[in-house]
Amino acid sequence: ADHTGWSKVYERAQKGGPDALKAVGYEGDPAMNPVCKAILGAVAGGKKGADIRAQFESSPYGWPRDAVDGGLQVLLVAGQIRAQDERGRPLDPKELERKAIGKAMFKVESATVTTTQRIQVRKLFQKLGIVAKQGEESASVPPFLQQLLELAEGAGGDAPKPAMPDTASVDEIRRMSGNEQLLTLYNRREELLVAIDCWSDLAERIDKRWPSWCLLERLMRHAQELKDAEVILAQVKTIAQQRQLLEEPDPIAPLIANLTQLLRNELN
Template sequence: MGAGTTPRSDGSDAPLVVVGWDQAVADHPVAREVLDAMGGGARGGAIRKQLLAAPYGWPQDAVDAALVALHGIGHLTATRNGHPLKTAQLDQTAINTTEFRAEKVRLTRAQLVAIRSLFSKADVRARGGEEGALAAKFLAALHKLASEAGGSAPLPAVPAPVWLDQLGPLTGNEHLLAIYEARDDIEASIAAWERLAERARKRSPVWELATALSRHVVGELDVAEAAAAHLDGDATWSRLDETAREEIRRDVGLTLPQPLQVQTTDALSKALDARSLSAWQSGIDAVPGRAGKAMTEAVRHLPPDDPPVTTVAVRRGTLDDETAVQD
């Protein structure tokens, strides 16, 4: 590779064809030396320093071209400040401070195309050479979609497939290969989770409204039941037969409401049409007054020969000792 040459950086299988090399990139003499100089991993600046010095004395353009080409076909990972670089981000100005590592796993062009297609199903758009840099974003999109597909009851549990956890610790081409090998499960899960998420978005507001409405009904039931218990303990009320008591409860509006039916959207709609939330609250507020009216009606329903009911005013005060109690 001569000075001023620029390899193709679009994920091509033959990025060095512009310099007359149409064989495997890793077999090019410069590429082999770059891989050897890198060892387990090294910064671009260190690789340049070694290959630009004796006994190599190569031009920097040749070293940079090999690094870009090897990264473009997935033979190297390139990270800066801990973040993977897309192929388009790796230019000569970035090489010096970029950390390079050789990939043990090699992916074919067909595999990379399939991975990009899979990414797009989760709305992660990747061009050639961007697969590794966007793998973490794709994984985050899967987690987000899974979280939207479930939740607390009555929603189903959040999906947690084994393969999703297994993808987490991987990086580089190992990560991409694992995604490729799990592509059938991933694609099926994306479709299923999207359906569940859409149902949750449509049905959750209905459930929340039904829950809020049911709280109002419970409030009226509690107050009405307390009022009924108070009447049952009254001596005048107990003199009436059940027919008379039921008639009074009906007349003053103290009959217990029927349990609210909100199991379906249609049932909820009918319940709201029949009685608004404000009407439920008004009913709750009116219960004490209705109970007093029921007592008045109970007196009127007593047979004529029953002794009259006399109201006695009791003087309030505090008894200080036993003598006061006796008096």
């Protein structure tokens, strides 16, 4: 703990560096580093940063604050502990400012994420174009889930579009934090990959057919008073009520053609 490199350990870990302990000449498992191991034991079921600092800065430890803060930050990045603000909201390791450490609540993670599992989670992120650095997967979870929800919104909506996909499972993952969140993403990765493909396909098909629906609606407004348009208007209403925008064969194109012809006949 007396090593002069602990300030650098903190700086590197605060940026998300998984190898921050190299600054004090340590390259093993962070949880087995003597300083980190002692802090991990002290955190146990949960302890405020101020209490952790007080414990290790006083006798018999007498550690410098750089060592305490550096150890905490390393353990956060390694996924061994998690931090919460005063309202119980999870804190991203890279967003935890040093001045906020004292007020933050630290808890030991009940589960650990293996290197193989982290690789699979990063591959999942890549499906939506999100590149996560090794050891920094948790920081990429919020943007990944946000993109997933936006994708779901584009895959459905108000009639005649199909109903928006159920995103309850995504919301459930959003409420998690730390390793629990990463493990859930790992365990549900196949399901999420299928959802991404399905929702992307739906969104693409909706985008292609939506202009035709908008044109059909405009033609309908012009044809409201035409006697011969009643049957067509009823069909349009059915498409909307039964959310048939994406039906095959396309039910919209022939109705556009029929309404266009009716309106032309009326003008002539």
